[in-house]
Amino acid sequence: MPVRFTTPSLGGQGELQMTDLAAHGWRIAVGYRHLQADQLFVGTQLVSTNQPLIINLHSVDVTASYAVTDRFSVSVTVPFVLCGLRAPRGHGVRAG
Numbered sequence: 449m450p451v452r453f454t455t456p457s458l459g460g461q462g463e464l465q466m467t468d469l470a471a472h473g474w475r476i477a478v479g480y481r482h483l484q485a486d487q488l489f490v491g492t493q494l495v496s497t498n499q500p501l502i503i504n505l506h507s508v509d510v511t512a513s514y515a516v517t518d519r520f521s522v523s524v525t526v527p528f529v530l531c532g533l534r535a536p537r538g539h540g541v542r543a544g
Contacts, residue, residue, distance in 0.1 A: 469515040479509040499535060506530045 469475055483505040488495045506529070513523040 468518070469513060469521055471515050471518045473515045475513045477511040477513070479511070481505075481507045483507075502534050502536055504532045504534070 483503070485503045485505075486500065488497055488501070488503065508528045509525050510528070511523055511525040513521050515521040
């Protein structure tokens with residue numbers, strides 16, 4: 449089954465709406481996601497890689513919000529992504 453990595457997020461907008469922010473107040477929220485997979489999908493199609501691989505993906509969203517008034521606030525979210533691909537250790541290697 450394909451995994452949509454971009455949603456849902458821990459933190460982010462859900463966290464910001466949980467409590468009211470007073471006028472001229474700031475709030476910083478951080479959301480983290482991790483995905484490890486051994487299959488590669490593009491859209492809904494499984495892509496054949498002709499060799500085993502491990503996909504390791506880390507994502508952090510940093511959201512800053514500022515309350516202009518008690519009822520109006522603005523937010524900006526900056527995403528950071530780190531992804532790595534590797535072949536499993538010992539694949540195709542025979543001992544002795």
